Amino acid sequence: MVHTLSAVPSFRRYERPALAAIGVRRRPTYARASREIGGWYRLGALGCSMTVPRDSISDELETLVLRFARFAGRIAHDRGLPQEDTDELLQELRLRFWRARKDGLRDLSAGYVRRTAISAALDIIRRRRTNRNVSLDDDEGTATPLASTTAGPGELLDQSELAQRVARAVDALAPARRVVVRMHLQGYKREEIAELLRWSEAKTRNLLYRGLADLRSALIAEGIGTREATA
Amino acid sequence: MSDEELQRAYQRATAHAPPGAHPEPERIAALVLGTAREPDRVATLEHVMQCTRCRAELDLLRSAHEGARAAGTSRFPMRWAALAAAAVLVIGVGAVALRQSRPVTPDVFRGQRSAVALVLPEAGSTVAKPVHLAWHGIADARNFHVELLSARGDVIAAWNTSDTVLAIPDSVGLDASQSYDVWVRATMTDRTEVSSPIVRFSVK
Numbered sequence: 001m002v003h004t005l006s007a008v009p010s011f012r013r014y015e016r017p018a019l020a021a022i023g024v025r026r027r028p029t030y031a032r033a034s035r036e037i038g039g040w041y042r043l044g045a046l047g048c049s050m051t052v053p054r055d056s057i058s059d060e061l062e063t064l065v066l067r068f069a070r071f072a073g074r075i076a077h078d079r080g081l082p083q084e085d086t087d088e089l090l091q092e093l094r095l096r097f098w099r100a101r102k103d104g105l106r107d108l109s110a111g112y113v114r115r116t117a118i119s120a121a122l123d124i125i126r127r128r129r130t131n132r133n134v135s136l137d138d139d140e141g142t143a144t145p146l147a148s149t150t151a152g153p154g155e156l157l158d159q160s161e162l163a164q165r166v167a168r169a170v171d172a173l174a175p176a177r178r179v180v181v182r183m184h185l186q187g188y189k190r191e192e193i194a195e196l197l198r199w200s201e202a203k204t205r206n207l208l209y210r211g212l213a214d215l216r217s218a219l220i221a222e223g224i225g226t227r228e229a230t231a
Numbered sequence: 232m233s234d235e236e237l238q239r240a241y242q243r244a245t246a247h248a249p250p251g252a253h254p255e256p257e258r259i260a261a262l263v264l265g266t267a268r269e270p271d272r273v274a275t276l277e278h279v280m281q282c283t284r285c286r287a288e289l290d291l292l293r294s295a296h297e298g299a300r301a302a303g304t305s306r307f308p309m310r311w312a313a314l315a316a317a318a319v320l321v322i323g324v325g326a327v328a329l330r331q332s333r334p335v336t337p338d339v340f341r342g343q344r345s346a347v348a349l350v351l352p353e354a355g356s357t358v359a360k361p362v363h364l365a366w367h368g369i370a371d372a373r374n375f376h377v378e379l380l381s382a383r384g385d386v387i388a389a390w391n392t393s394d395t396v397l398a399i400p401d402s403v404g405l406d407a408s409q410s411y412d413v414w415v416r417a418t419m420t421d422r423t424e425v426s427s428p429i430v431r432f433s434v435k
Contacts, residue, residue, distance in 0.1 A: 063384035064302045072298030079290040117299035118260055121292045125256045167244035179273050182280035185241035191422050196262055225232030
C-alpha cells in the first residue's frame with residue numbers, strides 16, 4: 001500500500017525534463033519511456049504489469065520501441081489521432097516484445113516487428129469495438145464542429161445543406177474516381193492514397209483530377225461554386 | 232469551390248451516420264498490409280472514408296505499420312548482431328573478391344535496391360570535433376535526411392541536405408566520451424525512402 005506505484009514518479013513527470021534536455025528540432029513523437037527503476041524496467045498496461053531485468057537486450061528493445069514511436073507518431077500527428085492511441089499502441093507493443101523475450105525471442109526481423117505491431121493495433125481496435133458494443137452511451141458520429149465563418153459559395157446555403165449536397169455529388173461519381181475523391185476530401189495525401197489503393201501515382205493523380213472535375217461540374221450544375229482549385 | 236471548402240463540406244457530411252456495417256478490423260489491416268484484392272480495397276475504403284471511427288482505426292494501423300517499417304530495419308540486439316555480422320562477413324568476402332579497391336561497408340540490413348551507407352564516421356570509431364559525416368550517394372535520391380540520435384535513440388538533431396557530406400555544427404554540443412548514433416534516409420524521386428544502417432560513434 002505504501003510501496004505502490006504512486007511512490008514512483010509518474011511517466012509525465014519523469015519524461016518531461018528528459019525531453020526538455022534534448023534540444024534541437026524534435027518532432028512530436030508521443031514516445032513513452034518505460035518506467036525505469038533502479039536497473040529494472042517496469043511495464044504496465046491495462047491491468048497487466050511485469051518487471052524485467054535491464055540489460056543490453058532490453059536496452060536494444062527499448063531503443064527499437066522509441067524508434068517505432070517516432071515514426072508511428074508522425075502519422076498519428078498528421079492524421080490528428082489522439083495521443084492516447086499512440087501511447088496505448090506503444091505499451092501493447094512493448095509488452096509483446098518483453099513477453100516474447102521471456103519466451104526466448106530469437107527473431108527480431110522487420111517481418112516480426114511488423115506482424116507484432118499490426119496485431120497489437122488490431123487488439124486495441126477489437127477491444128474498443130467490444131467496449132462500444134457494451135456501452136449504452138454510444139456516441140456514434142460525434143465530431144468536432146467545423147468552422148463556418150468562411151463566407152464562400154455556400155453563403156446562401158445552410159452549411160449542413162451544402163455538406164449534404166457535396167456528399168450526394170460525391171456519391172454519384174464513377175466508383176474508381178469516387179474512392180480517390182473521398183480519400184482526398186478526407187485529407188489524405190496523393191502518395192498515401194496511391195499506397196493504400198496500390199495504384200501508381202500517375203493513375204491516382206489522373207483519377208483524382210478527373211473525379212474532382214466531375215464533382216465540380218456536378219456542383220456547378222446545382223448552382224454551387226465556381227472557383228477552381230488545383231488538386 | 233476551393234479544395235478546402237470541398238474538404239470542409241465533405242468532412243462535415245461524413246461526421247455522422249456511417250453507411251452500413253463496419254468492416255472487420257482484419258479487412259482494414261489488409262489495406263495497410265497490401266494483402267486485399269482490388270475490389271475489396273475499394274469497397275473497404277468506400278466505407279472507411281465515410282466513417283470517422285473506421286478512419287481512426289485505419290490511421291492507427293497505418294501508424295503501427297509505419298513505425299514497424301522504420302523500427303524493424305534499424306538494428307538488432309547483440310546476439311542477433313553476431314549472426315548478422317557473420318552474414319555481412321560472408322557477403323564482404325564476396326564483395327572484396329569482386330572489388331578489391333573498395334572497402335566493405337558494414338551491416339546493410341535493408342535488401343531493397345541499392346542501400347545508403349555511411350562512410351564517415353566509421354562504426355565504433357572515436358572522432359574529434361568537428362564531426363564530419365559522409366555517405367555513399369544513391370541513384371534517384373532527391374535529398375537526404377540525416378538524424379543524430381543519443382545512445383538511447385532520442386533525436387538530438389536532424390538535417391536535410393542534397394549533398395552527401397555534412398559537418399555537425401558546434402551548436403549541437405556533442406559531449407566528449409558520449410556515444411551517438413547517426414543514420415541517413417534518402418528520399419527518392421518517387422517519394423519512397425531508403426535508410427542507411429545506424430552507425431554508432433563516440434566523440435573525443
